[in-house]
Amino acid sequence: MVRYFIKRVLTLIPVLLAVSFLVFWLMSMTGDPARTIAGDTVTEAQLEQMRETMGLNEPITVRFGRWLSNALLHGDFGKSLYGDDCWKEFALRFPHTLKLAITSILLTIAIAVPFGIVAAVKQNSWVDTLLSSTAILGLSMPTFWMGMLLIVLFSVKLNWLPSGGDNGTILSLLMPMFCSAVNNVALVTRMTRSSMVDQIRADYLRTARAKGVSEKKVLWGHALKNALIPIITTIGTQLSFLIGGTTVIETVFSWPGVGSYTVACIRSNDFMPATCNVVLISTMTAVILIVVDMLYAFVDPRIKARYKRG
Amino acid sequence: MEKKTVLQIKDLHVRFDTDDSRVYAVNGVNLDLREQETIGLVGETGAGKTTTVLSVLRLLASNPGAITEGEILVNGKNVLKMSDSELEAMRGNEVAMVFQDPMTSLNPVMTVGDQIAEAIEIHEKVSKAQAFKLAKKMLETVGIPGYRAGDYPHQFSGGMKQRVVIAIAIACHPKILLADEPTTALDVTIQAQVLDLMKKMAEEFKTAMILITHDLGIVAETCERVAVMYAGRIVEIGTLEDVFNRTAHPYTEGLFNSLPDLSDRSHEPKPIKGLVPDPTDSYSDRCAFANRCPYAVEQCWQKHPEEIILSDTHMVMCDRYQEKGFHIERGTEHE
Numbered sequence: 001m002v003r004y005f006i007k008r009v010l011t012l013i014p015v016l017l018a019v020s021f022l023v024f025w026l027m028s029m030t031g032d033p034a035r036t037i038a039g040d041t042v043t044e045a046q047l048e049q050m051r052e053t054m055g056l057n058e059p060i061t062v063r064f065g066r067w068l069s070n071a072l073l074h075g076d077f078g079k080s081l082y083g084d085d086c087w088k089e090f091a092l093r094f095p096h097t098l099k100l101a102i103t104s105i106l107l108t109i110a111i112a113v114p115f116g117i118v119a120a121v122k123q124n125s126w127v128d129t130l131l132s133s134t135a136i137l138g139l140s141m142p143t144f145w146m147g148m149l150l151i152v153l154f155s156v157k158l159n160w161l162p163s164g165g166d167n168g169t170i171l172s173l174l175m176p177m178f179c180s181a182v183n184n185v186a187l188v189t190r191m192t193r194s195s196m197v198d199q200i201r202a203d204y205l206r207t208a209r210a211k212g213v214s215e216k217k218v219l220w221g222h223a224l225k226n227a228l229i230p231i232i233t234t235i236g237t238q239l240s241f242l243i244g245g246t247t248v249i250e251t252v253f254s255w256p257g258v259g260s261y262t263v264a265c266i267r268s269n270d271f272m273p274a275t276c277n278v279v280l281i282s283t284m285t286a287v288i289l290i291v292v293d294m295l296y297a298f299v300d301p302r303i304k305a306r307y308k309r310g
Numbered sequence: 311m312e313k314k315t316v317l318q319i320k321d322l323h324v325r326f327d328t329d330d331s332r333v334y335a336v337n338g339v340n341l342d343l344r345e346q347e348t349i350g351l352v353g354e355t356g357a358g359k360t361t362t363v364l365s366v367l368r369l370l371a372s373n374p375g376a377i378t379e380g381e382i383l384v385n386g387k388n389v390l391k392m393s394d395s396e397l398e399a400m401r402g403n404e405v406a407m408v409f410q411d412p413m414t415s416l417n418p419v420m421t422v423g424d425q426i427a428e429a430i431e432i433h434e435k436v437s438k439a440q441a442f443k444l445a446k447k448m449l450e451t452v453g454i455p456g457y458r459a460g461d462y463p464h465q466f467s468g469g470m471k472q473r474v475v476i477a478i479a480i481a482c483h484p485k486i487l488l489a490d491e492p493t494t495a496l497d498v499t500i501q502a503q504v505l506d507l508m509k510k511m512a513e514e515f516k517t518a519m520i521l522i523t524h525d526l527g528i529v530a531e532t533c534e535r536v537a538v539m540y541a542g543r544i545v546e547i548g549t550l551e552d553v554f555n556r557t558a559h560p561y562t563e564g565l566f567n568s569l570p571d572l573s574d575r576s577h578e579p580k581p582i583k584g585l586v587p588d589p590t591d592s593y594s595d596r597c598a599f600a601n602r603c604p605y606a607v608e609q610c611w612q613k614h615p616e617e618i619i620l621s622d623t624h625m626v627m628c629d630r631y632q633e634k635g636f637h638i639e640r641g642t643e644h645e
Contacts, residue, residue: 201371203414210367210409211402211429211478215394225419300419301462 001297004307008290016283017068023278024064027271032056036269037081067275077279078272080265086276090258094280096166097257100249101242104177105235108184113231115185116192117219120200131189138186147179147252164254176253180246184238191234195227202226228299236292240285316518317343317366317405317486322380324361324370324542325592334592335361337542338380340617341520343486348512348519350529352565353539356589359522360410362539363488367401368392384486403433406479408489408508412471412496416463422474423449423459429481445481452477452507469500473507480511487512487519493528505532526569530554535623538562541587541598548624557640558626560603566640597629605630605638 034050051057070076077086119131154175155163162172199205200223208222245259258277265274297304324336336358343349351359364370366382368389382389384404392400409415417425426445430436436444446456452473463471472492479487489508493501509532512519521533529536529550536553538546538561546559557563564582571577584602587593593614597603600610607630615629630636
């Protein structure tokens with residue numbers, strides 16, 4: 001188990017290096033930061049001078065190497081065009097993103113898993129049809145549109161909730177959390193349903209019933225644990241999306257998260273903070289995927305046995 | 311001494327409705343199981359053996375399976391009228407079941423110890439730790455070392471898994487054990503071991519047993535009485551002696567004739583002619599076996615045969631026995 005874990009972490013290193021380089025290289029292709037700073041009024045010679053002082057004329061590999069060693073050795077991810085420390089900027093915004101991601105995924109689990117189980121148990125009944133079509137509705141509704149509808153209703157008309165920002169209370173969290181959960185609830189409900197449908201006629205459930213286990217325990221104890229793997233996978237993937245910041249939701253609700261900040265950086269050719277954000281987010285995504293993989297082992301002893309073998 | 315009846319199935323009818331047809335799985339089964347006896351329930355695939363037995367625990371998938379008529383009395387209580395909680399209290403405690411395929415009948419993500427302990431925890435007032443201890447003991451009873459209680463089903467062989475299934479079934483010392491072809495999915499060399507184990511357990515815990523099988527050899531070894539099912543009905547029931555030596559029903563005779571005789575190489579097994587019965591037909595207006603029966607006469611096609619009592623222990627569902635002096639080739643003349 002531990003060996004498998006270490007192996008997984010080690011394979012992470014080349015992946016993250018490749019991702020970092022790719023991001024660094026792509027960012028440097030997107031534009032000329034010197035021109036962004038200088039504006040339109042400078043001469044070509046002045047621009048060249050600026051590029052020289054900013055180190056932009058050196059080969060990409062050299063610049064990447066310097067950036068990487070600074071990042072790894074000193075935790076220095078560079079500075080934005082405005083002179084702000086990239087790491088500090090990230091650390092400022094990430095807690096907001098994380099708060100939104102975690103609460104939203106918890107809300108998703110709390111709604112989607114019971115819904116999925118009910119839909120599977122009442123397979124092909126009206127309850128199932130209702131839940132499944134609601135899920136499709138949730139999946140196909142554009143988040144920005146729903147976000148705006150919510151703002152119109154709860155902020156403008158009823159004046160119950162703040163229309164944007166993170167004021168630290170649950171009130172400001174409610175709408176963005178709900179909005180980013182809707183799509184995921186739909187996805188996870190469908191995944192739970194189909195995974196449970198596979199289990200619900202299994203022989204071992206009949207064995208459990210035959211020894212007097214109550215129907216509730218048969219479903220939540222026996223069937224769900226066997227149906228869990230695809231559900232965990234979906235939730236893990238969705239969580240890693242959320243950690244990256246849901247730009248649309250952050251924009252609609254002026255949520256001070258990482259996603260909208262990264263997009264703003266890219267648009268203004270401010271590629272140091274953009275690179276920093278993307279690399280840090282990819283690292284976290286990779287870690288989440290490993291955690292999901294390790295969770296498999298706790299859910300299914302057969303997978304644990306496979307991990308043990310190497 | 312007359313033994314107490316522990317399980318009574320009275321006129322049980324089960325049918326399954328599918329989108330385009332209605333399947334008549336069980337069409338009026340009557341069966342009494344007495345204390346500590348073992349009844350062999352034999353018949354071909356689709357005869358309704360499993361459906362009958364599952365009905366006793368009400369384990370048929372409620373949709374589309376439906377028990378339309380009849381009574382099932384466990385120690386005098388009608389299973390079909392039990393509430394959910396009464397049902398849960400009965401399952402595994404008074405009546406337990408061993409299933410056909412040990413490969414799929416254990417939960418793959420639960421240790422075998424937990425799976426046995428779960429039954430004990432539900433029915434006996436013990437703590438979790440005590441239940442697990444008892445589960446270990448139960449494992450040892452079925453011949454698996456107790457330290458393996460923490461292992462998962464995939465770490466056991468098929469025969470061992472079936473031992474675990476048996477351990478689950480007998481964990482609360484049920485008065486009635488239903489065994490649905492417990493050895494069919496197992497290797498031949500393991501079959502005898504598992505059967506011996508079941509027999510031993512039944513004796514040790516004074517459990518009555520219904521053993522479904524289509525192996526007449528197993529019946530001869532383990533059962534005191536035999537019930538032969540055909541097209542959802544019991545067509546012949548009697549003691550081992552009655553059915554094996556004084557065979558009365560033409561279908562039972564057909565079953566015996568279709569067995570190969572190992573002591574006589576020139577003997578050709580004679581399969582029963584014709585097709586298996588149509589499950590969408592309830593055969594309520596004629597004998598279900600008439601089209602395959604060498605003894606069938608006009609009247610067999612005109613009404614459903616009645617249960618004819620040949621002796622205190624022997625019943626046959628064949629109208630030809632109303633004629634004085636009728637007997638089949640294998641059988642003897644009955645008065």
